[in-house]
Amino acid sequence: MRVKEIVLKNIATLTFIGYSPIAPGTAGTAVTMLFVYLLKPSTLLLLLLIVISFIIGVISSTSAEITFKKKDCSHIIIDEFVGSLITIAFIPQTPYNLILAFFAFRFFDILKPPPARQFEYIFKRGLGVMMDDVAAGIYANIAVAVIIKMVY
Secondary structure, three states: OOHHHHHHHHHHOOHHHHHOOOOHHHHHHHHHHHHHHHHOOOHHHHHHHHHHHHHHHHHHHHHHHHHHOOOOOOOOOHHHHHHHHHHHOOOOOOHHHHHHHHHHHHHHHHHOOOOHHHHHHHOOHHHHHHHHHHHHHHHHHHHHHHHHHHHO
8 A cells, every 4th residue: 555545544534533443433523523622713714624624535535435445434534524513613612512513413424314315326436425424514503503593
């Protein structure tokens, strides 16, 4: 394996996190929420991070699918990272909201309501890997925003 492939695989799997023996996607989402809690990025920084991570995610997950010889391998979790960031975009980053965002994203990522599931088949390789989680993140973001509005 060449250095470029190793680097891209490590990005796609978020290094060791994607190799979690139990629910790597859930582990990736939890680490992302912890990352947001600790970093407390501004809205602008968060949006920039989403765009950059999405582009890098498409490239790295395409390479990782080829390396793993498996479509959307469970070790690839950069898509959960991006989807989780989308979930928390424009949402106050309180501990309560981050926990709510965690569960909302996991719910929509697992359920994959239309058109999220179709994105896996419409788009090829890394773009397909990323797009279903982008859709799940958008659904979760809306759900979290509605819940916050109802509670506050």
